[in-house]
Amino acid sequence: MKTYTFHVTGTHCASCKILIEDVLNDQSFIAKSQVNLKKETVTIETESDKDAEEIAQLLTSKIKPNGYTLSIEKIVQEKKSDDVIWKAIPIGLVFLILFFILQKSGILNLGIGGATTPATSFIIGLIASVSSCLAIVGGLVLSLSAKVAQDDGGSTKKPFILFHAGRLIGFALLGGLLGLIGKALGINFLFSAILGLIASAVMILLGLNLLGVFKKSKLTLPTHIFSFFRKVEHATFAPILIGVGTFFLPCGFTQSMQVAALSSGSFMSGLLIMFSFALGTLPMLALLSFGSVSFAHSKHAPLFFKSAGVVVIGLGIFAFLAGLAGIGIINPLFNI
Amino acid sequence: MNKTASIILTLALVVGIGIVFIGGSKSKDSANSVSGQSAQNVEIKDGVQYITIDAKAGYSPKVSTAKAGIQTKLIVKTNGTYDCSASLVIRSLGYQKILPQTGEDTIDIGTPTAGQPLQGVCGMGMYNFLINFS
Numbered sequence: 001m002k003t004y005t006f007h008v009t010g011t012h013c014a015s016c017k018i019l020i021e022d023v024l025n026d027q028s029f030i031a032k033s034q035v036n037l038k039k040e041t042v043t044i045e046t047e048s049d050k051d052a053e054e055i056a057q058l059l060t061s062k063i064k065p066n067g068y069t070l071s072i073e074k075i076v077q078e079k080k081s082d083d084v085i086w087k088a089i090p091i092g093l094v095f096l097i098l099f100f101i102l103q104k105s106g107i108l109n110l111g112i113g114g115a116t117t118p119a120t121s122f123i124i125g126l127i128a129s130v131s132s133c134l135a136i137v138g139g140l141v142l143s144l145s146a147k148v149a150q151d152d153g154g155s156t157k158k159p160f161i162l163f164h165a166g167r168l169i170g171f172a173l174l175g176g177l178l179g180l181i182g183k184a185l186g187i188n189f190l191f192s193a194i195l196g197l198i199a200s201a202v203m204i205l206l207g208l209n210l211l212g213v214f215k216k217s218k219l220t221l222p223t224h225i226f227s228f229f230r231k232v233e234h235a236t237f238a239p240i241l242i243g244v245g246t247f248f249l250p251c252g253f254t255q256s257m258q259v260a261a262l263s264s265g266s267f268m269s270g271l272l273i274m275f276s277f278a279l280g281t282l283p284m285l286a287l288l289s290f291g292s293v294s295f296a297h298s299k300h301a302p303l304f305f306k307s308a309g310v311v312v313i314g315l316g317i318f319a320f321l322a323g324l325a326g327i328g329i330i331n332p333l334f335n336i
Numbered sequence: 337m338n339k340t341a342s343i344i345l346t347l348a349l350v351v352g353i354g355i356v357f358i359g360g361s362k363s364k365d366s367a368n369s370v371s372g373q374s375a376q377n378v379e380i381k382d383g384v385q386y387i388t389i390d391a392k393a394g395y396s397p398k399v400s401t402a403k404a405g406i407q408t409k410l411i412v413k414t415n416g417t418y419d420c421s422a423s424l425v426i427r428s429l430g431y432q433k434i435l436p437q438t439g440e441d442t443i444d445i446g447t448p449t450a451g452q453p454l455q456g457v458c459g460m461g462m463y464n465f466l467i468n469f470s
Contacts, residue, residue, distance in 0.1 A: 086342035093349035100353070116437065124418050132420060132462055189425065189432045189459055196460065250460045252420030259434045319460075326461030328427040 001031065005043045006056050008035065010068040015151055023063050042070060084302050085211065091303070092310025099315075103132055116260040118276040125280020128253035135322075137246055137281070138288055139315035140199050143206035144242070145289035146308040149296035150210065159239040160289040164282060166243025171278035172271045174247050178261040179270020189327075196250040196323045203316030210309030250323065253277075378402045386411055387467060391421040391435060395456065395465035404450035404469035410443040423459035432459075 008020065017035040020042065024033035029048040036043070048055060056070045063070070129138070141163075148159055247254070257277045261270035295304035324330045377388045377400055385408040390396045392415055402408065414422060414435045425432045426443070435441050445454060448469040457464040 083339070086339050086346075090342060090345045090349055093346065093353065097349060097352050128418075132460070136460070189423070193459065252423050252458060252460060253418050255423045255434050255459060256418040256437060260437070322461035324461065325457055325464070326425065326459055328425075328457075331455075 001045055001047055003043060003045050004052050004055060005041050006052075006059075006070040006072060008040055008042045008068055008070055010066075011035070011037055011040055016068070019066060019151070020063055020068060023066070024059060027059070027062065085306055088211075088303055088306030089310055091307040092314065095307070095311050096314040099134070102130065116257070116264075116273060118272045121257055121260070121273045122276040122280040124253055124257065125277040126283070127280075128251065128277070129281040129284035131253060133251035133253055134284070135315045136196055136199055136319045137249055137251060138285060139203045139312055139319065140246075140249070141285050142288045142292065142308055143203045143210070143312040143316075145292040146210055146305055146312070147206050149292040150301075150305050157290065157293055160286075160293065162236060162239035163243040163289065164286060166240030167246055167285075168243075168275065168278050168282070170240075170244030170247055172275035174244075175258070175261040175274020175277075176267040176271030178258055178274070179264045180267040182262060182265065192248050192250045192255075193323055193327045195245075195248050196326075197320060199249060200316045200320035200323060203312050204320065207309045207311075207313035207316055210305045210312065212306070250326070380406070383407065384409060388413060389456075389465055390415070391424065392417045393419055394421055394463040395458075397465070399466050399468070401468045401470060402448070404448050407447055408445050410445050410454075410467075412441045412443065414438055414440075420458040420460045421463045424456055425459055426454065426456045428454060434459075 011017070011020070014037065017037055020035050021033050024030050024042070024044060030044050030046050032045040034043045035041075044055075044059075046055065050058070052072055056072055060068075060070045144163075145160060254277070257273060261273045264270045264273055292304075292308070295301055298304070321330070377397055379386050380403075383406070385403060385406045387400060387402050387408065388411045389400070390413050412424060412435060415438055417435065417437060422435045422437070423433075424435055424441075429443065429445060431443060433441065448454065450469050452469060454467040454469070455464060456466075
């Protein structure tokens with residue numbers, strides 16, 4: 001049994017530790033592995049007779065797809081990240097300004113009168129996906145997608161497909177249920193408001209994480225939070241559950257459609273209304289999540305993740321303060 | 337990009353956000369005070385005061401003034417309203433409801449006292465209106 005210590009590059013988050021240890025422990029010749037994030041080293045115990053150089057190469061080939069490299073000598077990385085943040089902040093702010101100008105412009109206030117049919121709910125979905133609801137639903141999708149793409153190096157699209165499938169099917173079934181049960185079921189304001197506050201807190205947290213604040217200040221979140229996000233990345237159930245959960249997030253458009261489904265009077269009509277609405281929001285949300293994946297592959301990945309972090313923090317703060325006003329804790333600050 | 341230039345640009349953008357938020361709502365207010373404050377949305381009929389608020393992409397007028405000490409009803413009108421303003425919350429009355437897409441909802445607010453304004457917000461908290469009583 002021999003013990004080797006290698007330098008590791010590419011460890012940008014607390015979940016990297018778990019990921020690397022998982023992969024290394026899967027190798028038959030490794031008895032034990034331990035990642036030290038602070039020193040950026042990996043210590044392994046092995047029964048292999050190969051020399052250190054060979055082992056480093058072999059293990060690198062296993063974790064390279066996730067963006068990590070092992071080496072005997074410490075690789076000095078160029079300190080580029082500091083410049084990236086100064087590019088990312090203005091880019092993020094420009095997106096935030098454009099978003100709020102769009103809300104103020106009144107372009108989105110199209111008059112849609114008459115009865116709610118699947119066709120009108122599809123159009124309302126299209127509008128909702130760029131409306132103020134984007135602050136909370138889109139912000140959550142962007143922050144989770146960027147986080148998953150950053151951790152995974154954009155290697156998998158599976159959680160995103162599951163999320164969108166969960167959202168579409170969940171909206172359809174819950175819409176059908178609303179149509180079936182009718183007026184008996186009310187959607188609780190406080191419940192959806194609290195859910196909205198939790199979602200905005202998650203956005204702010206993930207945004208700070210995308211910016212690398214936690215890493216720089218040596219302030220790390222408890223590991224179990226990250227293992228939760230890691231489960232989100234790899235499990236089947238969690239992305240579907242989050243997709244279904246967006247049904248309850250506070251969004252005026254969603255709530256209006258829920259009322260329309262409620263008064264539609266039958267399972268099929270409620271299902272069609274909510275499904276077409278979710279279908280209408282799909283293009284924008286799909287753009288956010290699959291856009292994150294393709295950016296994770298490009299050379300602009302660090303800039304994208306940091307800009308996304310700025311946007312997500314901005315939207316998160318906005319949604320959080322608005323949510324507090326919604327449940328009457330603070331006076332309303334915004335009137336966009 | 338130069339770091340100093342970036343910092344300056346960032347500050348400019350922060351000011352920009354401030355203008356979008358504060359400047360925009362100010363001009364909205366003044367527009368309302370011209371058209372809305374002239375008691376167009378407040379009328380007294382058979383001893384009952386009716387205050388009308390339009391709910392669509394926000395509430396209009398945003399600030400209204402009505403008489404205190406008289407029985408008062410609030411009428412919220414929707415017209416193809418699907419956005420947040422359809423889910424109305426009036427904390428002080430314990431009122432919360434998702435309004436019909438098109439129609440009117442009449443809310444009895446009893447007899448208001450002077451100096452106790454009535455505030456309504458939408459469910460997500462991004463739109464609000466205020467009625468002052470004097």
